[in-house]
Amino acid sequence: MEQMTLQIVTPDGIRYDHHAAFILVKTTEGELGIYPGHIDLIAVLEIGEIKVRRVDDENHVDWIAVNGGVIEICKDRITIISNSAERDRDIDVSRAERAKLRAEREVEEACNTHNADMERRARIALQRAINRIHVGKH
Structure with a gap:
């Protein structure tokens, strides 16, 4: 093979x-x-x-x-x-879900305060958390 x-x-x-x-x-x-x-x-x-x-x-x-x-x-x-x-x-799904919630709150806060840099970082953190959750559930 x-x-x-x-x-x-x-x-x-x-x-x-x-x-x-x-x-x-x-x-x-x-x-x-x-x-x-x-x-x-x-x-x-x-x-x-x-x-x-x-x-x-x-x-x-x-x-x-x-x-x-x-x-x-x-x-x-x-x-x-x-x-x-x-x-x-190796992924702790519950930890990744907590990170997702935290990132969602940070995105919302950044949008409310019009902080584009904070929003960009929070969206990346959110994307990473969602990816870890998805992979961890395979």
């Missing part, structure tokens, strides 16, 4: 390192599905989930929440660099 090696690196070190048969990521240009033999490429990632179909079991899928980053594809070696990456099994 053809395979790729996927490594996800954060400032805390390597967060994921496995062989994959298929990878799905969300780039700034749209979704990108990657199979072995994909052309070499570098792309910017959105805040979103990464779907990894592992080679050890075709029914085994890993879901990983990332807060944006960069993906490099080079000869069946995929490297993702992101500020943070969490596997579905």
